[in-house]
Amino acid sequence: MVNLAVKVGNLTLKNPFIAASGTYGFGREAAEFLDLSVWGGISSKGITRLPRAGNMPPRVAETPAGMLNSVGLQNPGVDKFIKDELPFMMEQDTVTIVNVAGSIPSDYIEICKKLEDTTTPAIELNFSCPNVAAGCMSFGADPANIESITRAIRDLTDKEIWVKLTPNITDISAAARAAEAGGADGVSLINTLLGMVIDAETRRPILRNNTGGLSGPAVKPVALRMVNEVYRAVNIPVIGLGGICSGLDAVEFMIAGASAVQLGTYNLISPQGITQVIDEFSQWLEDHGVQSPGELVGTLQLW
Numbered sequence: 001m002v003n004l005a006v007k008v009g010n011l012t013l014k015n016p017f018i019a020a021s022g023t024y025g026f027g028r029e030a031a032e033f034l035d036l037s038v039w040g041g042i043s044s045k046g047i048t049r050l051p052r053a054g055n056m057p058p059r060v061a062e063t064p065a066g067m068l069n070s071v072g073l074q075n076p077g078v079d080k081f082i083k084d085e086l087p088f089m090m091e092q093d094t095v096t097i098v099n100v101a102g103s104i105p106s107d108y109i110e111i112c113k114k115l116e117d118t119t120t121p122a123i124e125l126n127f128s129c130p131n132v133a134a135g136c137m138s139f140g141a142d143p144a145n146i147e148s149i150t151r152a153i154r155d156l157t158d159k160e161i162w163v164k165l166t167p168n169i170t171d172i173s174a175a176a177r178a179a180e181a182g183g184a185d186g187v188s189l190i191n192t193l194l195g196m197v198i199d200a201e202t203r204r205p206i207l208r209n210n211t212g213g214l215s216g217p218a219v220k221p222v223a224l225r226m227v228n229e230v231y232r233a234v235n236i237p238v239i240g241l242g243g244i245c246s247g248l249d250a251v252e253f254m255i256a257g258a259s260a261v262q263l264g265t266y267n268l269i270s271p272q273g274i275t276q277v278i279d280e281f282s283q284w285l286e287d288h289g290v291q292s293p294g295e296l297v298g299t300l301q302l303w
């Protein structure tokens with residue numbers, strides 16, 4: 001049996017697989033039919049300063065090889081999260097990552113200050129949600145903002161800080177370098193790609209928000225390209241995601257440069273699928289004489 005443990009900055013994960021933010025809630029629903037300890041880590045739904053009801057429905061739509069969502073950061077707000085949800089996450093035998101979102105820079109600071117009173121080891125700063133009217137993705141489009149907000153969070157915490165990057169940008173390497181300059185311990189990418197689905201009969205977008213974020217297998221080639229580009233641009237770990245549905249997909253992301261990977265939409269397609277994905281991954285390593293996942297990271301040979 002291959003030892004699947006990976007180190008991502010100062011965190012050790014028992015395997016490279018993390019449940020992606022927004023596709024797993026706080027793990028409660030999945031825990032009814034799956035042992036959450038199979039995961040290397042779980043990233044919480046995006047947490048905001050105040051509770052949010054999210055966008056009006058319809059807020060999800062299927063697309064060829066993927067889906068579009070415009071959930072709009074529905075969550076209980078940081079206080080209720082810390083009181084009612086985080087203890088459940090921390091009880092699980094897996095690493096908890098708290099995904100933090102905001103409309104203005106001070107939102108991130110206020111939330112992270114509150115998280116200082118908790119034992120969560122890691123924070124994922126979501127500068128990339130495309131489905132809210134103000135902030136979030138607009139911070140992620142400007143490297144100067146990424147750097148300054150990351151720096152402000154770095155100054156108040158010793159927890160691991162990952163910056164989640166938006167793909168809705170021309171130069172994702174510049175965004176990653178800004179996160180590194182601000183003191184981030186890692187960058188996670190990609191969040192969803194902004195898209196639209198249209199009903200020709202009504203001549204209206206299907207999503208009530210008009211636009212939404214595309215995820216699932218359709219985005220995988222974009223994500224792989226960006227993971228490799230960012231891997232070559234920074235010296236901090238890259239956490240890769242976007243369309244991963246199999247052990248082989250995860251192998252490809254690690255070859256591209258990811259130290260760990262996240263599974264999002266696949267949890268909605270196959271809620272228990274993670275177990276098989278880990279088995280496939282482990283088998284691939286064994287079949288290829290790879291002793292540990294870390295040996296794969298960044299081994300892509302560009303032409």
Ligand SMILES: Cc1cc2nc3c(=O)[nH]c(=O)nc-3n(C[C@H](O)[C@H](O)[C@H](O)COP(=O)(O)O)c2cc1C
Nearest residue numbers: 020021022046069126190191215216242243264265
């Ligand atoms: C329904 C849904 C809700 C999401 N909510 C969040 C969120 O709250 N915070 C975040 O950083 N990403 C969120 N995401 C983005 C995912 O974490 C992930 O970056 C993206 O879906 C690409 O990965 P995938 O193709 O494996 O799903 C959400 C994605 C989906 C499908």
